[in-house]
Amino acid sequence: MDIQKILTKLHISELNEMQQHAAEAILGSDGDVVLLSPTGTGKTLAYLLPLVQLLDGTSDAVQALVITPGRELALQSHQVLQSMGCGIRSTACYGGRAAMEEHKVLKEVKPQIVFGTPGRLNDHLDKENISRYGIRYLVIDEFDKCLEMGFQAEMQKLIKSLPGLQRRILLSATNLEQIPQFVNMSKKGTLIDFLPDDEQTSERITLYEVHSPQKDKLETLKQLLLSFGDNSSIVFLNYRESVERVNSYLVEQGFVTSCFHGGLEQKEREAALYRFSNGSANVLVSTDLASRGLDIPNIENIIHYHLPESEDGYIHRVGRTARWDAQGRSFFILNASEHIPEYVEGDVEEYTAPESQYTEPARPKMTTIYIGKGKKDKISKGDIVGFLCKAGGLTADMIGRIDVKDRYTYAAIKREKLKQVLQQTRGEKIKGIKTIVEDCNVTLRSKG
Numbered sequence: 001m002d003i004q005k006i007l008t009k010l011h012i013s014e015l016n017e018m019q020q021h022a023a024e025a026i027l028g029s030d031g032d033v034v035l036l037s038p039t040g041t042g043k044t045l046a047y048l049l050p051l052v053q054l055l056d057g058t059s060d061a062v063q064a065l066v067i068t069p070g071r072e073l074a075l076q077s078h079q080v081l082q083s084m085g086c087g088i089r090s091t092a093c094y095g096g097r098a099a100m101e102e103h104k105v106l107k108e109v110k111p112q113i114v115f116g117t118p119g120r121l122n123d124h125l126d127k128e129n130i131s132r133y134g135i136r137y138l139v140i141d142e143f144d145k146c147l148e149m150g151f152q153a154e155m156q157k158l159i160k161s162l163p164g165l166q167r168r169i170l171l172s173a174t175n176l177e178q179i180p181q182f183v184n185m186s187k188k189g190t191l192i193d194f195l196p197d198d199e200q201t202s203e204r205i206t207l208y209e210v211h212s213p214q215k216d217k218l219e220t221l222k223q224l225l226l227s228f229g230d231n232s233s234i235v236f237l238n239y240r241e242s243v244e245r246v247n248s249y250l251v252e253q254g255f256v257t258s259c260f261h262g263g264l265e266q267k268e269r270e271a272a273l274y275r276f277s278n279g280s281a282n283v284l285v286s287t288d289l290a291s292r293g294l295d296i297p298n299i300e301n302i303i304h305y306h307l308p309e310s311e312d313g314y315i316h317r318v319g320r321t322a323r324w325d326a327q328g329r330s331f332f333i334l335n336a337s338e339h340i341p342e343y344v345e346g347d348v349e350e351y352t353a354p355e356s357q358y359t360e361p362a363r364p365k366m367t368t369i370y371i372g373k374g375k376k377d378k379i380s381k382g383d384i385v386g387f388l389c390k391a392g393g394l395t396a397d398m399i400g401r402i403d404v405k406d407r408y409t410y411a412a413i414k415r416e417k418l419k420q421v422l423q424q425t426r427g428e429k430i431k432g433i434k435t436i437v438e439d440c441n442v443t444l445r446s447k448g
Contacts, residue, residue, distance in 0.1 A: 001053055006084045010045075018194040019046040025190040026050035032168040032189035039173045039292070039319030041194065044080050047139055047169050051113075052081070052088045054137065060110040061134030065162075067118055067155060069145040071096060071266060072273065072289075074115040077141065079403075081113065088112050093120045096266035103129045118146070118154035125161055136166045140183075144172040145292060147180070156182040173292075173319070174312065204322040205330055207344070208351035212335045217305060218249050220333055224303065225255060225283060227353035230362035232276075233301035234284045236291065236317050238309060246305060247285040255361040260286040278401040278412035279366035291316040302330045311343035366400050367418050370440035371409040373430055383431055384409055391428040392421040392437075410440065 007014070015023065018037045025033045027050045037043050055063050068074040071094035078092040091109050093102045093116035106114075106129055114121065114130060124130040138159065140146060146155060159165065159182060168185060170176075175195060179185055212220035225233065237243050240261040247259040258272040258281040275281040277296045284290060291313065299321045308314035321328025331351060332340055340348050371387075373379045381402045388394045388411065400412030413421060418439060425437040 001086060003049060003053075006049070006086055009085050010083060012045075015045075015049075016042060018042070018192070019049070021192050021194075022046035023050045025192055026169065027053060029188075029190060030167065032170075032185045033192065034170045034172075034176065034179070034185070034189060035192045035194075036172050036175060037192075037194040038196065039316055040322065043171045043173075044077055044141070047141075047171060048077070048081055048084065051137060051139070051169070052084070052086045055088055055112050057087050057112065059112065059134070062111060062114055062130050063134055064113045064137035064139065065121060065130075065135055065158075066113060066115040066139040066141060067121065067146065067151075067158070068115060068141050069117070069149050069151065069292075070094075070289075071117065072269065073141060073292075074117060075270065077115045081115075090115060092116060093124060094266075095120050099123055099127075099129075103127070106130065118151045118158055122154055122158050122161075125158065132162050133164055135162050136164055137169070138162065138165055138167070139169045139171070141171050142173070142292060143170045144174045144176060152180065152182070156180075159183065173316070204326065205318055205328045207330050207332075207346055207348040209332045209334055209340060209348050210351045212333055215335045215337070217333045217335060218246065221246070221303070221305060222250070222253055223353065224331065224333070224351075225250070226358050226361065228282075228301055228362075229358055230282055230365060231300040232279075232282060232298055233303060234286060234290060234299060234317075234320055235303045235305050236308070237285070237287060238306040240287060242306065243285050243287055250283060250285065253361065255283055256281045256364050257283040257285055260284055260290050262287065262289050274403065274410060275368060278368060278410075280364055280368040280412055282362065282364050288313055288317065291320065296320070298326065300328060302328065304330070304332045307332065307338060307341060311341075314341070314344065363415060365415060366412040367415040368440050369411050369413060369418070369421065370436075370438045371411060371430070372407075372436040372438075373433060374405045374407045374409050376406050377431075377433060379404060379409065379430065384411055387425070387428075387430045388413065388421065391425045391430075392417075393424050394421065 018041055022035050035043060051064060066077060074092040074094050078090050081090045089109050089111045090113040091105050091111045093114060095117060125132050210224055237246060240263045243259060243261045247257055250257050258276040260269060260272045276284040302318050302321050308317055318330045381404055384402050385399055388399055394417060398414045398417055403410045422437060
């Protein structure tokens, strides 16, 4: 397996120190591994790169399970593996959709790795949709979060049901005081600890406070976002109803946003993250659901519209920015009765918005189109790029992220080329098949 070729596909020049240590521990021994490293340092890739080298790509058996605390991380990790192009098949299983649909996918894909939430993985094992006998590797991602969310019983049941389990890999962004006995870690296991001794947040993050003259912070938030131009920003709030209210206000003011919280249907949540991650929305308005397990690059600003409810929550919020070697900024919007929480370490500057050239919200660089053909029509990403270049008149640098689903495809293209693409692809065929191409920014939720 050509690891350098995989890194080149992922636009990564070299692994960081933590990832190198993880690869050495996983590939250089036959024991269990515990990896502790801050949010945003690349733990998903740290375990996936060595893990795929241990699996038999010629076998149709499930050989590894990856437990995640939530649907988003399961889906995202599956997408990271797909983007590696290493030949190892995978799928994601989680609640919120019919288990029967997932069973069909499992039969069709024949994955070697299955990412999933504990309850749904147990369900498939109980129904024998996943054979337990070929599973040799178990990864528990965000192990601390799994315990915090009360998944002990589900994880204990799952681990006890795997007779051939040989190795366990645990990942956490916080220190683990004690690993429960049911995990059954081997005594010859390896601990890789890259948690900083005293650094609460990355030194690449600059902290700011922004004072709101009114108790209601909406106007202050608007002016703050205007000063960012087309930067990518997450606005964090503590309640679902508040997310809906703030998101509606921003949309009315002309911002292009994505709204994200646990009360949405799974398809709506996936659609919201898709638009934000592919650059079709500048602003993600969210509860703390988006503070963990989402690996979206190039987020420049974190805005605390509501103050974080705990230090741990704060750390995970700001961990969404300054990922890898990037710089980031964190903003506290404070009304007259609020102050910076005592647990926030480091200097907090007062933010003075620069003379803004934006009197109206900046439009995102990209927009999303819907193409009515997918994997079941034997359509690949390469086919989509060829179609958009030949029929739509685009060049490769005008095309962003492409997600090919079973029956349709989402593609990000330069916003200014939308009208041209819709006109020039009308009635055109892709691989000899007639298809439809639509602007799906408005209708993405219903189609997703």
